[in-house]
Amino acid sequence: MLKEFFDTDKISLKVGRIFSKLPLTPNQWTLISIIPAFFGFYFAIERKILEAFFSFLFAGLLDGIDGGVARFKGNVTNFGAFLDGSFDRIVDFLLIFSFLFLDLESSLLMPTEYWITMLAYFCLMPTFEVAYANHRKAVDDPNEKVIWRIMHRTEIYPMLLLTLLLARFSKKASFLVLVATTILCIITTVQTIILTYIKAKKLGRV
Numbered sequence: 001m002l003k004e005f006f007d008t009d010k011i012s013l014k015v016g017r018i019f020s021k022l023p024l025t026p027n028q029w030t031l032i033s034i035i036p037a038f039f040g041f042y043f044a045i046e047r048k049i050l051e052a053f054f055s056f057l058f059a060g061l062l063d064g065i066d067g068g069v070a071r072f073k074g075n076v077t078n079f080g081a082f083l084d085g086s087f088d089r090i091v092d093f094l095l096i097f098s099f100l101f102l103d104l105e106s107s108l109l110m111p112t113e114y115w116i117t118m119l120a121y122f123c124l125m126p127t128f129e130v131a132y133a134n135h136r137k138a139v140d141d142p143n144e145k146v147i148w149r150i151m152h153r154t155e156i157y158p159m160l161l162l163t164l165l166l167a168r169f170s171k172k173a174s175f176l177v178l179v180a181t182t183i184l185c186i187i188t189t190v191q192t193i194i195l196t197y198i199k200a201k202k203l204g205r206v
Helices: 008-019 026-033 035-045 049-073 078-101 112-135 153-166 171-202
Strands: none
Touching: 008 049, 026 035, 026 049, 026 078, 035 049, 035 078, 049 078, 049 153, 078 112, 078 153, 112 153, 112 171, 153 171
16 A cells, blocks of 8 residues: 555665665575574564564565665666565565464454464465466556555565564454454455456456
8 A cells, every 4th residue: 555655666765775885786685684584483483572573573674675775776687576575475474474373362253373374375465466467467567556455565564563563462462463464465355356357457458
């Protein structure tokens, strides 16, 4: 949602200007970003929630650097975008998988493990659908701004972090944020399919 209304490229360039002074390529920044995520997952297994939270927060902050450096240096590549997206999915999975070790309270329709499974799937679906719409030429949306979505990773990742942080103080509150995130991701998935159909029909690609 924020991605369509804010000039994220301008923010990205400012970040790139700062970090381009370091002797690291954009792809190296991408590779580095996954390291704190593994530490975060380890801390979650050990029930060290604050350490896990700050590790995943650091991973999220590092993720914003690679694209900014690539844009600032004029070194944006298709493989770099592919690598960045692939590592984003790994970090997201590690964060969501860590919820299984938080002993969250389940009090809504089904066990917590079922909600986490649904979240893992529907968290990834909107991004996959837009990429697949591009791949199959249903809609041309390489910058993911044509197919409007309630939940981009820009919104999902902070909610996942909030779920993790709240587990330190209230298992119930953490569980409710997890459920809310799952429901919003399901809605976004349906929304993405419908909007892709509408825009593809206008383009005569249905």
